[in-house]
Amino acid sequence: MTDSVAATRTGKRERLVDGARQVLHAQGVEASTLADIAAAADVPLGNVYYYFKTKDELVEAAIEAHAADIRAFLASFERHRTPRARLKAFVRALVEQRDLAARSGCPHGTLCSELAKHDDDDLRDVAPQLIQIPVDWAEQQFRELGRRDARDLAIALIASYQGISLLTNTFRNPTLMEREGRRLERWIDELAG
Amino acid sequence: MTDSVAATRTGKRERLVDGARQVLHAQGVEASTLADIAAAADVPLGNVYYYFKTKDELVEAAIEAHAADIRAFLASFERHRTPRARLKAFVRALVEQRDLAARSGCPHGTLCSELAKHDDDDLRDVAPQLIQIPVDWAEQQFRELGRRDARDLAIALIASYQGISLLTNTFRNPTLMEREGRRLERWIDELAG
DNA sequence: GTCTATAGACCGATAGAC
DNA sequence: GTCTATCGGTCTATAGAC
Numbered sequence: 001m002t003d004s005v006a007a008t009r010t011g012k013r014e015r016l017v018d019g020a021r022q023v024l025h026a027q028g029v030e031a032s033t034l035a036d037i038a039a040a041a042d043v044p045l046g047n048v049y050y051y052f053k054t055k056d057e058l059v060e061a062a063i064e065a066h067a068a069d070i071r072a073f074l075a076s077f078e079r080h081r082t083p084r085a086r087l088k089a090f091v092r093a094l095v096e097q098r099d100l101a102a103r104s105g106c107p108h109g110t111l112c113s114e115l116a117k118h119d120d121d122d123l124r125d126v127a128p129q130l131i132q133i134p135v136d137w138a139e140q141q142f143r144e145l146g147r148r149d150a151r152d153l154a155i156a157l158i159a160s161y162q163g164i165s166l167l168t169n170t171f172r173n174p175t176l177m178e179r180e181g182r183r184l185e186r187w188i189d190e191l192a193g
Numbered sequence: 194m195t196d197s198v199a200a201t202r203t204g205k206r207e208r209l210v211d212g213a214r215q216v217l218h219a220q221g222v223e224a225s226t227l228a229d230i231a232a233a234a235d236v237p238l239g240n241v242y243y244y245f246k247t248k249d250e251l252v253e254a255a256i257e258a259h260a261a262d263i264r265a266f267l268a269s270f271e272r273h274r275t276p277r278a279r280l281k282a283f284v285r286a287l288v289e290q291r292d293l294a295a296r297s298g299c300p301h302g303t304l305c306s307e308l309a310k311h312d313d314d315d316l317r318d319v320a321p322q323l324i325q326i327p328v329d330w331a332e333q334q335f336r337e338l339g340r341r342d343a344r345d346l347a348i349a350l351i352a353s354y355q356g357i358s359l360l361t362n363t364f365r366n367p368t369l370m371e372r373e374g375r376r377l378e379r380w381i382d383e384l385a386g
Numbered sequence: 387g388t389c390t391a392t393a394g395a396c397c398g399a400t401a402g403a404c
Numbered sequence: 405g406t407c408t409a410t411c412g413g414t415c416t417a418t419a420g421a422c
Contacts, residue, residue: 012406028310030223033397044407046400055398105306112363113298113306117221128363135360152372155360156353159373163356167328167348170305170321179345180352205388226415237389242417 013051015041020062025107029059029114056120063126066108067133074137083144087157087188090138094161095181098174105169109162134158145193153191160184206244208234213255218300222252222307249313256319259301260326267330276337280350280381283331287354288374291367298362302355327351338386353377
């Protein structure tokens with residue numbers, strides 16, 4: 001990502017990105033200050049600007065780290081042989097994060113929701129790329145299931161997850177996601193294909 | 194709502210609440226300043242504090258106005274005789290607001306998502322009451338349809354709408370909500386009951 | 387009741403010592 | 405490369421004239 005390998009020897013850049021991800025998820029983008037992030041990363045405030053020119057640039061780096069994580073997360077389901085098994089494993093894995101969702105919502109969904117209202121154009125354009133990743137993956141699975149409406153089903157699946165994340169977070173009740181997860185698994189089972 | 198009728202003769206309080214709703218929806222809670230809201234309401238900045246002690250109090254008033262609107266919105270579907278017709282009319286009415294959702298997301302969902310991360314406790318507790326209203330209404334409709342799992346179906350329906358609002362907003366594409374709306378109408382049609 | 391002017395606090399970003 | 409100290413700007417909230 002960066003050319004100055006010597007600079008990252010101590011891992012400060014990585015710590016800043018990880019700290020940013022945690023703080024941004026817990027507090028939201030606008031409410032998170034560079035002081036909060038620097039403290040979470042255990043890096044002095046002024047040092048942040050050696051690694052990132054602006055706050056937005058740090059946010060963008062956090063998003064890119066999220067994108068890489070999502071891709072690895074989705075790749076982990078390749079061990080299942082059928083698309084149906086992959087989709088159900090995907091739903092189960094999301095449900096496992098229900099306590100995190102109850103506390104702060106879906107890390108990617110809340111980020112997209114906030115960035116959509118951000119005034120910086122560059123940052124607004126990165127958000128769609130984040131949600132695009134699981135949508136494309138799910139579309140591929142439904143297509144392998146033989147569904148002509150694979151795109152609509154993928155959108156519906158991701159929308160259901162994003163929506164139940166919002167409700168789980170708003171009511172601070174992880175059980176909501178548990179029940180919706182079971183419903184989605186049944187829905188996948190009952191899909192002809 | 195307030196006892197000082199003389200104070201609201203010029204409608205400034207009402208204008209401030211309406212301005213707050215628009216600005217908060219368009220920009221988000223944290224990014225919206227009292228100066229933005231006052232300008233939208235065409236009220237001098239310093240005058241805001243005559244009507245509201247704090248910014249949070251103005252946000253709370255905006256939420257209460259939203260709650261009243263949701264109740265009126267839901268009541269408008271009583272003209273349909275069957276619960277199935279009421280649910281489908283509800284979905285169609287939401288889809289009609291797709292351009293607004295593409296621009297700024299669902300007014301209630303984005304508010305809940307933001308307030309869940311707010312540091313003020315009072316404000317965090319009002320958000321769930323907002324989403325509770327359509328969930329309770331939908332549960333009642335599914336119950337009248339004879340469904341034992343009315344609560345789960347209501348949660349699933351509202352979650353689908355909130356999720357597709359987030360995707361529609363992130364991709365700035367109202368067509369997503371149009372297609373998902375058709376899918377939800379079919380889903381309601383196919384429900385046994 | 388209405389509005390201006392500003393206090394007081396905080397944040398992003400920079401300058402510059404080491 | 406690292407860190408402190410601080411500037412300039414912005415925001416909420418208040419004081420006080422009218």
